[in-house]
Amino acid sequence: MVLILVGVTVIVFSIMMLLPPGQRVSVYVQDERVNNQQLEALIEKYGLDDPAPVQYWRWIKGVFRGDFGYSVVAVTPVIEAFKNYFPVTLELVLIATPLIIMTGVWLGTKAATNKDTAIDHGTRIFAIVGYSLPTFWLGLMLLMVFYGLFGLFPPGVLSNEGRDVLYSGDFQRYTRLLLIDSILNWRWDMFWDALYHLILPAFNLVLLSSAMILRLTRSSMLDSLGQDYIRTALAKGASKNLIERKHARRNALIPVITVSGLLFAGLMAGMVITETIFNRPGIGLWMADAALRLDVSAIMFNVLFLSGVYVVMNLVVDVLYAYVDPRIRLS
Amino acid sequence: MDALLKTEDLKTNFYTFEGVVKALNGVNVMVRPGETYGLVGESGCGKSVTVRSMMRIVQEPGRIESGRIALFFDEKDKERGVDIVQQSDAYMQKLRGNDISMIFQEASTSLNPVFSIEEQIGESFEFHRLDEMLRETVEELDAEIQQGKAGFLGWKKFQRSQLARELASHTAYDNAVEELDAQIIRLESTDLQGNASAVAALNKKREGMKPFSLSTRILRRVPILRRYRNRLSKTIRTHIVELLRSLGLPNPENVVDRYPHELSGGMQQRIVIAIALACNPKLLIADEPTSNLDVTIQAQILDLIRKLKEDTIESVIFITHDLGVVAELCDRVSVMYAGDVAETAAVKDIFAKQYHPYTEGLIASVPKRDQKGELKPIHGTVPNLVTPPTGCRFHPRCPKAMDICSQVKPETIEIAPEHFVACHLYTSEDKA
Numbered sequence: 117m118v119l120i121l122v123g124v125t126v127i128v129f130s131i132m133m134l135l136p137p138g139q140r141v142s143v144y145v146q147d148e149r150v151n152n153q154q155l156e157a158l159i160e161k162y163g164l165d166d167p168a169p170v171q172y173w174r175w176i177k178g179v180f181r182g183d184f185g186y187s188v189v190a191v192t193p194v195i196e197a198f199k200n201y202f203p204v205t206l207e208l209v210l211i212a213t214p215l216i217i218m219t220g221v222w223l224g225t226k227a228a229t230n231k232d233t234a235i236d237h238g239t240r241i242f243a244i245v246g247y248s249l250p251t252f253w254l255g256l257m258l259l260m261v262f263y264g265l266f267g268l269f270p271p272g273v274l275s276n277e278g279r280d281v282l283y284s285g286d287f288q289r290y291t292r293l294l295l296i297d298s299i300l301n302w303r304w305d306m307f308w309d310a311l312y313h314l315i316l317p318a319f320n321l322v323l324l325s326s327a328m329i330l331r332l333t334r335s336s337m338l339d340s341l342g343q344d345y346i347r348t349a350l351a352k353g354a355s356k357n358l359i360e361r362k363h364a365r366r367n368a369l370i371p372v373i374t375v376s377g378l379l380f381a382g383l384m385a386g387m388v389i390t391e392t393i394f395n396r397p398g399i400g401l402w403m404a405d406a407a408l409r410l411d412v413s414a415i416m417f418n419v420l421f422l423s424g425v426y427v428v429m430n431l432v433v434d435v436l437y438a439y440v441d442p443r444i445r446l447s
Numbered sequence: 448m449d450a451l452l453k454t455e456d457l458k459t460n461f462y463t464f465e466g467v468v469k470a471l472n473g474v475n476v477m478v479r480p481g482e483t484y485g486l487v488g489e490s491g492c493g494k495s496v497t498v499r500s501m502m503r504i505v506q507e508p509g510r511i512e513s514g515r516i517a518l519f520f521d522e523k524d525k526e527r528g529v530d531i532v533q534q535s536d537a538y539m540q541k542l543r544g545n546d547i548s549m550i551f552q553e554a555s556t557s558l559n560p561v562f563s564i565e566e567q568i569g570e571s572f573e574f575h576r577l578d579e580m581l582r583e584t585v586e587e588l589d590a591e592i593q594q595g596k597a598g599f600l601g602w603k604k605f606q607r608s609q610l611a612r613e614l615a616s617h618t619a620y621d622n623a624v625e626e627l628d629a630q631i632i633r634l635e636s637t638d639l640q641g642n643a644s645a646v647a648a649l650n651k652k653r654e655g656m657k658p659f660s661l662s663t664r665i666l667r668r669v670p671i672l673r674r675y676r677n678r679l680s681k682t683i684r685t686h687i688v689e690l691l692r693s694l695g696l697p698n699p700e701n702v703v704d705r706y707p708h709e710l711s712g713g714m715q716q717r718i719v720i721a722i723a724l725a726c727n728p729k730l731l732i733a734d735e736p737t738s739n740l741d742v743t744i745q746a747q748i749l750d751l752i753r754k755l756k757e758d759t760i761e762s763v764i765f766i767t768h769d770l771g772v773v774a775e776l777c778d779r780v781s782v783m784y785a786g787d788v789a790e791t792a793a794v795k796d797i798f799a800k801q802y803h804p805y806t807e808g809l810i811a812s813v814p815k816r817d818q819k820g821e822l823k824p825i826h827g828t829v830p831n832l833v834t835p836p837t838g839c840r841f842h843p844r845c846p847k848a849m850d851i852c853s854q855v856k857p858e859t860i861e862i863a864p865e866h867f868v869a870c871h872l873y874t875s876e877d878k879a
Contacts (some may be wrong), residue, residue: 231507342506344556350504351551352722353544353574356536366561441561442706 117427124423125179125416129172132412137164140412143188175416185413189405194417197402203292204273205391205398209383210268210320211314216383217376220329221369227330228337228368229360239330248325251386255320255393262316270317271395278309317394325379333372340367370441377433381426450519451762452478452501452547453528453556457514459493459500466833471498472786472840473514475859478730483756483763485777485794487770487809491829493786494766498732501764503531503539504545520729527636538628545575550721552735554715558707564718565684565703568691571684571725578621581614584682590674593726606675609666616660627653690721694751713744717751724755731755732764737772749776770813772796782806785829785840788859792866802868804845839871847872 132140137159143156159165163174178185182195190197227239262268273294274282281287281303282294290300295314298306340346341364349363387400395401399418406414438445454476461468470493478484479694486494499505501516517528522688551557559567572580588607592600631649651726657664667673684703691699694717707715716736723731733752737745753776756763765777773780781791782805790803801807811833827844832834836843842852852872859869 207704344553345559347499347504347506348551348557348719348722349559349570350506351502351543351549352542352571353542354570355540363559363562367559442563443560443708 117320117431120427121420121423125176125420126172128416128419129175130168132416133168133171135410139329139410140164142410143411143413164442178418184331184417187402187406187411187414187417189409189411190402196414198417198421199292199398201397201402203294204396205384205387205400207293207295207310208314208387208390208396208398209320209380211326212318212383213376213380215318215322216326216379217329217372220326221333221365221372223326224330224333224358225337225365225368228333228341231338239334243327243330246324246330249324251320251324251389252393254324255317258316258320259393270313271316271393273310273313273396275309281306305342314398317390317396320394321363321383325383329372329375329379329381332375333368336368336371337364340364343367348424366440370437372431373436373440377429377436378426381422381429384425385422424430449480449748450477450517450528450619451480452519453515453517454497454501455515455517456586457497457500457516458512459496460510460512462508462510462704463833468832469835470509470786470832471500472835472856474783474786474788476781476791477780478764480761482778483765485780486764486766486783487768487773487780488783489768489829491785491832492783494783495734496767496786497783498549498734498764501531501732502543502549504543504549504671518542518546525822529632533635534631535653537654537656538631538650540574541624544723544728545726546569546728547730547732548726548728549732549734550716550720550723550736552738553690554719555707555712555739557719558708558715562706563703564705564710565687567682567707568687568703568718568721568725569683571722572686575726575788577617578614580679580686581610581617582683584613584679585610588678595686606678609675610679611661613663613667616663618660620656620658624653624656627656652670652776675702681854687721687725690725691717694724695720695747712740713747713871716740716744716748719749720748720755724759727759729761730764731760731762732766734766737767737769752776769803770810782809785835786832787840787856787869788867789841789870790866790868794861796866800863800866802866802873803870804847804872805841808846839869 133218138155141155141158141162141164144162145155150158163171166174175185184194186192187194188220189196190200192200200387223239223242227236230236259271287297287301287306289297291297294310295307298304298310337360341360346363349359354363384399387398388404390396391398391437392404399421402414403418404413406418408437454474457471458469458473458853459471461470474493474497476484476497486497488494496505496509499509500511503511503516505511506635511532514532516531518531519528519531531542534542547850552780585607588603588610590601592607627649627847631646631653634649659667667676670708687703688699689797691702696702696714697718702710702714702718707718720736731752737748740748749772752763752765765772767773777794779791779793780797782789782797782803784805790797791800792805798810801810805825811823812825814822825844827875830840836853838851838853838855839845839848839857843850849871855871857869857871859867860874860875862868864874
C-alpha cells in the first residue's frame, strides 16, 4: 500500500518535472512586472533548477513533516486549503454514495426478478443512458432545466442569507460539514438550505453512477437466482420474496461491494467536473483551478490524497468482503 | 388401489432460446403410501423434472404445461385428491418442506454458501414448525420467570409477552389459512360453473394474508428490540442439534455454527437431508442423493435413507441411474425415457422380466456376476427434446422398432398384474 502511494508520487512528480523551471516559477511570482533576473533569482532560491531526485527528496521530506507547500490558487498553505475545501466534497460524496448504491441495488434487483418484462427493459434503458451521458452535459442540462427554467435548486453551497449566517461569527464550525454543523448549532434553516443545494448535484451523480451498480446487481442477481441453493430454499418452503431478498441478494452483493468501494473513491476524483458545474468550492474545483494555473503543490497533494482514498477504500472493501462472504473469513 | 401422490398426463416444457424443450410428455406415475418408489433412466430423461414438477419448483424457463398432480395426504380428500397444479403459491409454500421435501444431488451447490448451517436448517423450522417452537420457548420462559432465575427479569417478561403475541397471531393465521384452503378445495371438487372465479378470488385473498399481526411484523424488524427472538433461535438451535445427532453427524453442536464450505461432501449431504427432514415430511423425494459421493459415504447415505423410511417417512421417491441401488432400496420402479414412462412394475418383477426394449437394454448394459462376453450397450444417445422423435420417443434407438413406432405414441397397458408397459410390441395389430 505504501509502495503504491510512493509510486504515484514519483509518477506525478516526474510529469510535473517535464515543465521547464521558468513555468513552474510562475507560482512564486506575485507581481506581473518581474524581469528575467528576478525570475532567475527565484528559480535559484527555490531550487527549481536542481536535479529531479533532489527536488523530489525535498518535497517528500516536507510531506513527512506535514508541510505540503503553499497553494497559490487558494492563497493559503495546502493543508489549510484542504481543510476548507474537503468538507464540501465529503458532504456531497457522503450523501450521494448511499443514494447511488441503494438506487442501483434496488433497481438491479427489480430488473433481475422481473427479467424480460417492461420493468427490466426500463431499467436497462436507464442504465445505458446513465452509462453514456457525460457528467458535464447532464449537469448543465439539469441546471438549465431546474435552475434556468424553474428557478429551483441553485448552484453553490448556500444561499446568500445562509452565507451571511455562516460568516457572522455566531455559527460554530465544529466539523466543517455544513449539515452536521447546522444541527449542532440548532440552525435548521441552515440545514435545509445546505440540503437544498445538495439535491441537484447529488441527483446528477445518482443518475450517472447508479447505472454501473444497477447493471452489476442485475447480472449477479440473475446468476445467483439460477443457482442450486435457490432451489433448496424453494423446496424448504421459502416465499419468492424471501428468496430474492435473502438467499439471492446476499450472494449477489459480493461483487457489488467491490465496485461500491471504488465508486466512493471514483466520486471524489470525479468531483472536478461536478463541482465546477455546480460551483461548489470543494477539492474538485480547487484541483481544476490548480491544474489550470500550474499550482504544483496543490496538484501533488491532491493526487497523493486521492490515491490514499483509493488505497483505504480497497482495504475497507476487503474487510466488508469477509463480513459478507464467510468463505473469505479467516479462521 | 390407493395412492399418496399421482400425476396424470403431466407435461412440463422449458422455453429456451433454441426452442421449446418438451421435457415431460404426459407422465403418469403413482406413489403409494408406505413404499419406496424408484425412478430410473439415463441422464436427461426427465426424472428430475418429474419430481420438481411434483413440488412445483421447476425453475425458469420451465413451466408445467398441463396435467394433474394429485395429493392424497388428507383423509378427507381420499376421493379426488388435491390437484396442486391449480393451487396458489402460498399453498405450495405451506406444502413444500413440510409434507413433501426433497434431497438434492450435489449437496455442495445446494447449500447457500453465505449462511451458516444453523440458519439454513433453522429456516425449515421457522417456516413450518413455528407454532411449536414458540410454544416451547414461551413455556420455558414461564418456568424461568416463576423460579425467578438470575437474569434481567424485565427483559425476560418482555420476551415472553412478545413471543406469546407472535404465537397468538401466527396461530390465528394458521387457522384462517386452513379454513380458506378447505374452502378452496371444496369449491374445486364440485365442478360447478362460476366456481373458478370464486376460487380465484379466494386464492388471491390467500396470497394477501400476512402470517403476523402488524405490530409483530414491525417489531421483528426493529434493531435491538427484535432480539426478543434470540430466545426462539435458541430453542430452534437445540432442535437442530438433536436432528443432526439423530442423522449420525458427529459433533453436531460444533457443526451448526459452520458454513457449508467447511464441511466434507458426506456431511453436506447430511445437512441437505436434515433440511428436508426437519418437519417430518410424509413424502421424501431423493434426487440422486448419492452421486458425487465416494462409495463408503454412498452406502452410509443409502442406509440412512432406508432407516428413515422405516422410522419416520411414509413414502420415498428415489431417483437414480444405478440399477443396483434400485434393486436394493425400492419396492416399485418406473423406467423413464425422454419424458415418457416406459415401464412400471415391482422391482423383482422388472428384474425378472422386462417387456420394454429400453428396460431390457438398461438391464443388459449392467455387468452381471456371471457375465459372459461383452456388455450390450444401448446405441445412440437421449434425443434433443426441442425436436423429439415422433410417436414413441425411443424408436430411433430401438432394436425392435416397427413402422408404427415412428407414428403413434404407444398406450400404456397392464401386461401382467401390476406391470405396466408402453410399447407397440404389445398393443399394435401387426406384431413383428
